[in-house]
Amino acid sequence: MAEKVTIATVARHARVSRQTVSNVINAPHIVRPETRQRVQDAIVTLGYRANQAARQMRTGRSRLIAVRIEPTRDGINGSVLDRFLHGLTETAEASGYRVMLYTAADDEREITAYGDLLSTYDLDGFVITGTDHGDPRTAWLAEREIPFVTFGRPWDHPQAHSWVDVDGAAGTAEATGHLIAAGHRHVGFLGWPAGSGVGDDRRAGWRRALLGAGVDPDGLDTGTEDGIAEGARTTRELLGRATPPTALVCASDSLALGALQTLRGAGTTLPVIGFDDTPVAAAIGLSSVSQPLGDAAARCVDLLTDLLDGPHRDPRQVLLRPALVLRHLA
Amino acid sequence: MAEKVTIATVARHARVSRQTVSNVINAPHIVRPETRQRVQDAIVTLGYRANQAARQMRTGRSRLIAVRIEPTRDGINGSVLDRFLHGLTETAEASGYRVMLYTAADDEREITAYGDLLSTYDLDGFVITGTDHGDPRTAWLAEREIPFVTFGRPWDHPQAHSWVDVDGAAGTAEATGHLIAAGHRHVGFLGWPAGSGVGDDRRAGWRRALLGAGVDPDGLDTGTEDGIAEGARTTRELLGRATPPTALVCASDSLALGALQTLRGAGTTLPVIGFDDTPVAAAIGLSSVSQPLGDAAARCVDLLTDLLDGPHRDPRQVLLRPALVLRHLA
DNA sequence: TCCAGCAACTTGAACGATCCAATCCTGCCT
């Protein structure tokens, strides 16, 4: 068991003062090169590592970023958060930050959790996922000038704060375009009820692509809660309409799976494209729109560190393009 | 913006000394009840929260637990870690601990990461997932007497350290038993190559159940790497054998999915039971053996806090029973 | 020759909690 190596140990070993060691670490340019070298050698020789707690106490900064880990809801989208978290951790490490997890039963309690995390851990910032219209969490944080980045746009005020998002409309538009290019005209849409930012966005892309091809989307649209059973039911309904679709674009892989169930039951085959490129889609060969989660996570960290390290930068926004992953079921 | 509330603020407000406030927090029983009440009132009134960094510097304990978040390998098992992490975070919070994430490209670098995490963050302990025969990581930690718990048994030395695991053999045995009870005798096994602790364990449960029913398992066993394609190929091979199986038990949902693909292609239907109860299984109606991940995570935290709070407890082990989840494909 | 000006480094103090040892109180016994 090695003795504790502190900044004083390094200072003695390099025959300088503690402060000079601190300067070598935090402001190398103000130290004479040969002294700097001597200190750096001592740091390596002794295996010195700055104690985060002591640094934090003095500076008030923890180099810790908090992310909420939500209970897996329907299970199917669980791996999305998983991949996002991994990317976040990896990029944060590269910038000298660490990721801390917290849970909250609902948005209300999440705000309570903020206070706790901030006062006891001096957290530097938050990454918030899944924001929706008029989110109380972002308002709370903004009011207190606590740095945060959201993964997901604030639909009401596009420039309110820094965020990273994936252009869902571009994704569904590309999926729809692919089907149109394959000769389809009546491309149906399995979506969520109007009113959610994400859902409306994905629907908009599909509409745009159809209108661009001169097809009236109105009879081909549906809106239902997310879920396999809902997808199956809505597909049955859609197939019974006056002009049934010859292909389907869906707002989620869950809905797409439901559609496939109905189609198989009816003995029909139609191209179906899902959204999120979940493992389920990969496993059964369902084409899907894939979100660049690793990229998104990296950009979240970038934006957050900008807010933290830079002196009061303006909020920035990043919109990433998803990719259409084609598999044999399309 | 509120003034910073320190232990001194509380002490002034309650007209006692800092030490008394500290005692109310850390050793309430030695403070006179009425004084204790006065201090607690002051804490609530002022919204005081102990500064973790200062406490950590004095005590050397961070109340932080580290967990590695791995890059999602084949994607299909991603949600397993996800659910485990959520359980971990939730239980840790209840015990006053927080979960910090870290990544490592391989086991070698993971050990390097330990040193970094320990010296800069004063981490209290680790939760290690996916241990295998002669894991270098547990050896490293044990040598330095750093508290850790593994999710997964050390197959070589069952009592070497504290661990939590799920009884895979019991799971496959139950699955096999279910099929036997339904009238099957030739129940095949899609497993991994011999040599991995987890894989051998799952195979053993299947063998035990077959032998118990008086069936010779030898011609019904297979071993292949994990994956959908591998599962499909192995199933074809198995169906071509002298006594083909009339039902299948698999070591993973990936293998089970492969099996289903082959069966569908061959126009046959056989009951298939997977392992892990991934979202994919739930989505397509595949029966599967479900690991109680929330429980497992909670027990991990319990064991770890035992090691941390208690004075040198002996290592403890917890073996949890998985549950067979029956769906229409069984 | 003197001292302003600067670069390079050193010293003392502070962050907020806990630990330690010394002191103060209280009630009880003689």
Place this chain on the structure above:
DNA sequence: AGGCAGGATTGGATCGTTCAAGTTGCTGGA
């Protein structure tokens, strides 16, 4: 009333780092 035991409370030191305010030594202009 005085002494004493024992628990409650107090002040001071401490953890490792950074900030603020020195100190030293050197250069160069008048």
